[in-house]
Amino acid sequence: xxxxxxxxxxxxQRETFVLNLGPQHPATHGVxxxxxxxxxxxxVRAEPVCGYIHRMHEKMAENRSYAQFLPNTSRIDYLxxxxxxxxxxxxxxxAAKLEVPPRAEFIRVITSELNRxxxxxxxxGAYLLDLGGFTPLLYAFDDREKILDLLEGVTGARLTYCYxxxxxxxxxxxxxxxxxxxxxxxxxxxxxxxYRALVTDNxxxxxxxxxxxxxxxxxxxxxxxxxxxxRGSGVAYDVRRREPYSAYPLFDFEVPNFPEGDxxxxxxxxxxxxxxxxxxxxxxxDRLPEGPVMATAVPRVLKLPAGDVAYAVxxxxxxxxxxxxxxxxxxxxxxxxxxxSLSNLSLFEEASQGLVLPDxxxxxxxxxxxxxxxxx
Amino acid sequence: MNxxxxxxxxxxxxxxxxxxxxxxxxxxxxLVGPPALDQHTPLLALLEQGxxxxxxxxxxxxxxxxxxxxxxxxxxxxxxxxxxxxxxxxAAQLMDSSGFALDTIxxxxxxxxxxxxxxxxYFHPESPTRVLxxxxxxxxxxxxxxxxxxxxxxxxxxxxxxxxxxIRFQGHPNLTPxxxxxxxxxxxxxxxxxx
Amino acid sequence: MEAQVECSQIVKFAVLxxxxxxxxxxxxxxxxxxxxxxxxxxxxAGASRFDLSRFGAEVFRPxxxxxxxxxxxxxxxxxxxxxxxxxYDQMLEPKWVIAMGNCAISGGPFVFxxxxxxxxxxxxxxxxxxxxxxxxxxxxxxxxxxxxLEEKLTGKRRWPRVPPQ
Numbered sequence: 001x002x003x004x005x006x007x008x009x010x011x012x013q014r015e016t017f018v019l020n021l022g023p024q025h026p027a028t029h030g031v032x033x034x035x036x037x038x039x040x041x042x043x044v045r046a047e048p049v050c051g052y053i054h055r056m057h058e059k060m061a062e063n064r065s066y067a068q069f070l071p072n073t074s075r076i077d078y079l080x081x082x083x084x085x086x087x088x089x090x091x092x093x094x095a096a097k098l099e100v101p102p103r104a105e106f107i108r109v110i111t112s113e114l115n116r117x118x119x120x121x122x123x124x125g126a127y128l129l130d131l132g133g134f135t136p137l138l139y140a141f142d143d144r145e146k147i148l149d150l151l152e153g154v155t156g157a158r159l160t161y162c163y164x165x166x167x168x169x170x171x172x173x174x175x176x177x178x179x180x181x182x183x184x185x186x187x188x189x190x191x192x193x194x195y196r197a198l199v200t201d202n203x204x205x206x207x208x209x210x211x212x213x214x215x216x217x218x219x220x221x222x223x224x225x226x227x228x229x230x231r232g233s234g235v236a237y238d239v240r241r242r243e244p245y246s247a248y249p250l251f252d253f254e255v256p257n258f259p260e261g262d263x264x265x266x267x268x269x270x271x272x273x274x275x276x277x278x279x280x281x282x283x284x285x286d287r288l289p290e291g292p293v294m295a296t297a298v299p300r301v302l303k304l305p306a307g308d309v310a311y312a313v314x315x316x317x318x319x320x321x322x323x324x325x326x327x328x329x330x331x332x333x334x335x336x337x338x339x340x341s342l343s344n345l346s347l348f349e350e351a352s353q354g355l356v357l358p359d360x361x362x363x364x365x366x367x368x369x370x371x372x373x374x375x376x
Numbered sequence: 377m378n379x380x381x382x383x384x385x386x387x388x389x390x391x392x393x394x395x396x397x398x399x400x401x402x403x404x405x406x407l408v409g410p411p412a413l414d415q416h417t418p419l420l421a422l423l424e425q426g427x428x429x430x431x432x433x434x435x436x437x438x439x440x441x442x443x444x445x446x447x448x449x450x451x452x453x454x455x456x457x458x459x460x461x462x463x464x465x466x467a468a469q470l471m472d473s474s475g476f477a478l479d480t481i482x483x484x485x486x487x488x489x490x491x492x493x494x495x496x497x498y499f500h501p502e503s504p505t506r507v508l509x510x511x512x513x514x515x516x517x518x519x520x521x522x523x524x525x526x527x528x529x530x531x532x533x534x535x536x537x538x539x540x541x542x543i544r545f546q547g548h549p550n551l552t553p554x555x556x557x558x559x560x561x562x563x564x565x566x567x568x569x570x571x
Numbered sequence: 572m573e574a575q576v577e578c579s580q581i582v583k584f585a586v587l588x589x590x591x592x593x594x595x596x597x598x599x600x601x602x603x604x605x606x607x608x609x610x611x612x613x614x615x616a617g618a619s620r621f622d623l624s625r626f627g628a629e630v631f632r633p634x635x636x637x638x639x640x641x642x643x644x645x646x647x648x649x650x651x652x653x654x655x656x657x658x659y660d661q662m663l664e665p666k667w668v669i670a671m672g673n674c675a676i677s678g679g680p681f682v683f684x685x686x687x688x689x690x691x692x693x694x695x696x697x698x699x700x701x702x703x704x705x706x707x708x709x710x711x712x713x714x715x716x717x718x719x720l721e722e723k724l725t726g727k728r729r730w731p732r733v734p735p736q
Contacts, residue, residue: 023654025631026603030610031651051555052651053607054688055681058540059564063683071680094452122611125618141618159611159707221477221501223529232502237501289701308508310452310497323452323497325484334565338480338497346532372607375555554687557650564687 014039017242019357020063023052024169029126029364032345032372036357043360046352048345054375061335066092066166066302070337074160076337077373079122080316081161082108082115089164090245091311091322095304096166103291105247110181110284111151111163112246112313113277117188118147119316125321127210127365128199131208136199143191150180166302167295178285180244194274200271209264213363215351223350227318228273229367232266235260239314251283263366270368303330317341317368341373446508453497453506460511461520464496467509468523468530471498476507478523481533483541485515485568492518492543518543540565589725595639595665596721596729598627602638602658606645609672609707613644616710628717635661640720642713643699646674646681647690659697667700667723668693669716676702 007246022033048199057076061069073088074081082352087110093100100108121144126136148158154173155163163169199205220230230237238255240248256272258265304326318340325334344367352360433451443457459467463571468478479497496509513520522545524531534545535554542563545551553560575706577708605613616623623629630639635658647655659668670693678691693699700723722728 023651024604024633025660031606031648051557052556052648052654053646054648055607055646055706056564056686056688059685059687060681060683063685075608075680078611091452094450097450122614125614137614138619141615142620145615145618145620158709160608210492217501221391221475222527224477224479224527225529235501242504243506307493308451308453310506310508312452312499319479319499321479321497323480323482324494325482325495332481334484336480336482336495342532343529343547346529350528368676562687570685 012046016044022355025048026129029369032369032371032374036360038357041356042353043352043357046349046360047276048348048372050345050371051374053372054365055372057337057376058335060333063331065330066304066332069332071160071162072164074162075372076339076376077315077317077320077370078159079370080115080120081159082112082163083313083315084320085162085164086112086246087311087313087315087320087322088214089166089313090313091309091324092166092302092304094300094307094311095307095324095326096299098167098298099169100246100293100295101292102247102289103172104293104295106284106288107169107173107293108164109247109251110173111154111161112279113281113284114147114151114181114184117274117277118144118151120274121147123270123316123365123368124199127235127368129203130232130361130365131205133199133202133205136195139191139195139198140302143188146184146187150177150184153177153180162304164293165298167298168293170294172293181281181285185278185285188278189275192271192278195271200268206264208358208362209267209366210262211260211358212263213351213366214261214353215347219347219350223347225318225340225347226343227314227316227368228266228269229318229344229347231255231257231269232366233257234262239312243312245311245313247284248280250287251280253277253280263362266366266368301330303328304332312338313343317370317373318344337376339373339376341367341369341371345369345374406554408469447500448506455505455507456495456510457507457511458512461494461513464494464509465521465523465526467496468526471507471509472526474500475502476500476505478527478529478533479506481530481537483537483543484542485565486512487515488512490515492541494543496523506534513543519546520544522548524548539560539563542566587695592725593689596724598630599640599667599717599720600632600638601628602635602641602662603631603633604641604643604655604658604665606643606647606651607674607733609644609674609705612707612710613642613713621710621714623714623717625718626714626721635659636663638662639665640667640669642669642671643675643693644707646679647693647696648688650688650689650698654689655693656696664693666718668697669701669720670699671703671705671713671716672708673704673706676704679706708727 016037016039019036019038021036023031033049035047035049036043057072060072073085076084121140123141128136152158154171154177156162215233217233217235220233234257236255236257241255253276256269258268306326306328308325310321310323312319320340321338323336324332327333352363446453446456450453476498479499482495484493491512492515494511498507522534532554534548535551537543538551539553539556540563601722615621617629670676678689682691683687701716701720703712705712718730
């Protein structure tokens, strides 16, 4: 039976069973549970059950000062930790009207884009692992280690950085970093060609991804899906272009998008984004201005004026927005973390109807979820 | 592939009333600012018009509807609307027909004022406009109609707001805990919650 | 006489337990149990630069029935605690537990007055053999933890301890 026949078959004719995927499963990218109502090989209904890694970030934000919340921001989505910290410090700077020096803005862009590439490399390795190919994981993680070396030299951490501060960054970058970054850009470009030959043009990958699980742009909009999910459905929505922040308006880069909406389109968006990130890094390192990396006159005890402030960034997974409600105290009154993985997963129930299980796993991997991002 | 090329982006930014800031690495505020508010005024008028006409024909007493332009540079959104709880679905429909997407739903517990506030953030995939719709409900019986018929993505946001604050969304198909355990009967983000 | 001396250089006698311990220690099969951030460092330890395969531990088994050691990498949530306990119970003896990262040791950065969702340490659920502090610990720290577990099994440490310079 074709997927549409499965869905159309009346209840009485279907003999369904419930298959539980997770919360411990190699292909769910974390602790996600999927309750799958199956008719043989076909999925009739997929219900994601979340909350297995709920770590109370929003509650913690109400219990500590703005600076004390900074380590939490890295742990919401640990793969694009820099961009998440960027959103939080950006929100505070927006409300407190702090001016970030240009050198710090450029450093933020360089480190965020390096973080984006390292996140996409983890996605690539893990996605191919889900689809059954082990080798790209080893290549991707090896390239990622080079990025982690660069970032460790500047921030001291490999994964959960706490590098940005309100008004700038905490450490200046040295000549070793700029030289290493230029070397990395020169090293990584041919590697992307290698990935194209090894992975993207692979006939098995094409058969697994082309035409699988198409998602329309309207579905993405209705569910609030952003990032490579909506860009893989033909809409060139990128927060760096729509709500420009930091130094992004100064750089020349494209927003890759593909109209097909299938898993292959979302895959190609991420591969292209790595190339565009290299472009941005190259421009930023070449034009890195001199100057301080921290704003002057940042109050020791930060109090935001009463009211709401929102700040959005383009994280590796999509639109991450921080919405702070302040009542003019040192401790925020309410911090809302709008995470991309939650909105991206919410369309899974609709998009997975009628798929066979391996295709649903391909769809899940193409959404690039990080489960603590959903559960916060 | 349809690249969103920087040339096209700059043209549209110039066409709108957006004014770029400095253009080099010299001055303190060197970076291009956000798009100016002028381009959102037509949308603002449309929103006020749409909500006012509904209010004129309705017999429900509701707080005065207010939609106003807000300074994006200090707030992060362009338009702010305060609506009565009965109007949130209408506001959502207006947003949907103008092509917006739901960003998130935030619940805030104003314990001292005896109210809870619902904040609906909206963004647009093709325009920089950001809209915030606010709604206050009494804390003793916090209820609002669901907008999940308009935006299916609201389903999970409303479940989360319900489990953390106890706000009931009338008409929601499945108002069960989303992140907390299935048998959770507590609302952790309430200001009077004690573990 | 000479033949006997030569023979003893070729044929070794040992207590069977020691042989089994040596075999178990050098081929620990971890359960893929990455919960949160520490999982990424665990994956990096299994990948090409840090290479757990040198120590026989790169075969991550998704099924607890086939795994020897559960590397608890990440925060244990109260909703997840039951599943973790079930997985531990499903593992066959002999089994060991490595608590990787501050969350698995004591709840990590998510312990605060009024916290409602985190189990403060996996040792509240079942006994732990090795703890690896860090948030997240480096892959080298995970390797050191596995070597410590090997030392616990065999009584001998196979890799020389490198003093910091």
